[in-house]
Amino acid sequence: MKKIGLLPKLVIAIIVGILLGNLEIKPVIKLLATFNSLFGNFLGFAIPLIIIGFVASGIGDLGKGAGKLLTITAGLAYGSTIFAGLAAYFTSSLVLPLFLDVGSLSQQFAGTKDSVIQAFFKIEMPPIMGVMTALLIAFTLGLGITMIKGDTLKNAITDFQAIVEKLITRIIIPLLPLHILGIFASMTYEGQVVTIISVFARVFIMIISLHFIVIGLQYLIAGIIAGVNPFKLIKNMIPAYFTAIGTQSSAATIPVTVQQTKLNGVDDGITEFVIPLCATIHLSGSTITLVSCAMAVMLLNGMSISIAVIFPFIMMLGVTMVAAPGVPGGAIMAALGLLETMLGFSPPFISLMMALYLAQDSFGTACNVTGDGAIAIIVNKISGKQLDNSLNSGNIYG
Numbered sequence: 001m002k003k004i005g006l007l008p009k010l011v012i013a014i015i016v017g018i019l020l021g022n023l024e025i026k027p028v029i030k031l032l033a034t035f036n037s038l039f040g041n042f043l044g045f046a047i048p049l050i051i052i053g054f055v056a057s058g059i060g061d062l063g064k065g066a067g068k069l070l071t072i073t074a075g076l077a078y079g080s081t082i083f084a085g086l087a088a089y090f091t092s093s094l095v096l097p098l099f100l101d102v103g104s105l106s107q108q109f110a111g112t113k114d115s116v117i118q119a120f121f122k123i124e125m126p127p128i129m130g131v132m133t134a135l136l137i138a139f140t141l142g143l144g145i146t147m148i149k150g151d152t153l154k155n156a157i158t159d160f161q162a163i164v165e166k167l168i169t170r171i172i173i174p175l176l177p178l179h180i181l182g183i184f185a186s187m188t189y190e191g192q193v194v195t196i197i198s199v200f201a202r203v204f205i206m207i208i209s210l211h212f213i214v215i216g217l218q219y220l221i222a223g224i225i226a227g228v229n230p231f232k233l234i235k236n237m238i239p240a241y242f243t244a245i246g247t248q249s250s251a252a253t254i255p256v257t258v259q260q261t262k263l264n265g266v267d268d269g270i271t272e273f274v275i276p277l278c279a280t281i282h283l284s285g286s287t288i289t290l291v292s293c294a295m296a297v298m299l300l301n302g303m304s305i306s307i308a309v310i311f312p313f314i315m316m317l318g319v320t321m322v323a324a325p326g327v328p329g330g331a332i333m334a335a336l337g338l339l340e341t342m343l344g345f346s347p348p349f350i351s352l353m354m355a356l357y358l359a360q361d362s363f364g365t366a367c368n369v370t371g372d373g374a375i376a377i378i379v380n381k382i383s384g385k386q387l388d389n390s391l392n393s394g395n396i397y398g
Contacts, residue, residue, distance in 0.1 A: 021188020053164030285367025
């Protein structure tokens with residue numbers, strides 16, 4: 001029997017949570033609240049470990065490359081990620097206030113949550129260090145790995161990253177549906193679910209639309225630079241897009257992305273260098289989703305939003321999510337520390353953010369992967385190579 005994917009599990013969890021909340025069986029709601037308290041505390045404990053595991057290893061891997069080509073590719077990938085984040089900020093600033101009731105969720109939380117739903121018991125799980133300390137350690141270790149000749153530290157960090165990936169894939173991700181179930185049961189019991197479901201649907205449509213717009217702009221730029229019809233380039237990348245939707249992993253989609261990028265006429269050597277690298281550092285789709293969802297939660301909570309608040313968050317996302325796309329749901333896991341420290345998210349809103357993000361994680365990954373092909377085309381041109389027209393016929397006008 002085919003294994004049920006994460007998205008169907010989340011949908012089932014939301015439906016069951018709403019049903020349980022409507023039944024108003026308080027002991028069951030409190031039991032779920034107890035699990036959520038334990039899970040949330042464990043997540044807080046794990047965040048510094050996730051940051052060190054992903055960021056240190058990712059930065060260390062970037063130090064081994066082809067010099068100038070590595071710098072160009074990394075710069076293009078980071079620039080694309082920042083542009084996508086800014087596009088999400090300006091779009092969300094204009095669109096979200098049109099259909100969100102600003103401050104509505106904070107009023108409901110203030111009026112009911114703390115006084116109605118309490119866990120049976122709590123177990124404190126303090127993290128071994130703060131988020132900023134973890135980031136500084138990760139930067140220090142990652143940069144140090146690129147500067148020393150020995151591989152002992154690099155191998156140790158790689159093994160630690162493997163442990164963190166297992167922590168996410170074997171414990172956190174499998175338990176997330178139950179966590180989301182508990183969240184929606186509590187919100188339904190407290191009369192908040194209508195607001196959240198409305199947010200889910202509308203924000204989802206806006207995010208997917210933004211993904212398509214950014215992909216179109218990426219290939220328009222690549223097509224102009226290479227002198228090739230961008231629509232033909234996008235058409236060739238469609239198999240990679242749909243593969244990413246199924247795998248929810250940029251890394252797992254690499255074989256298909258490489259194949260379709262070569263079909264666009266990009267040099268084999270350029271393709272085989274750029275695509276695996278961009279699978280770990282190019283995060284345009286994930287950034288669109290994280291910024292849009294974060295702003296939706298902030299507006300609902302009545303929190304202050306400005307470019308001065310969001311832009312540093314976007315800049316840091318491009319760094320902390322390095323290597324996270326290899327793990328389904330990895331981007332949101334790597335971003336949890338930033339949501340807490342830079343945007344001031346409390347545990348309930350971090351949980352809501354996770355639900356919003358994971359509901360469309362596969363589409364963000366598909367946007368990341370498709371954009372990797374555009375970066376490969378630009379790097380191919382910068383390297384002095386021409387697209388192989390025997391594979392991709394037609395110039396920008398034809």
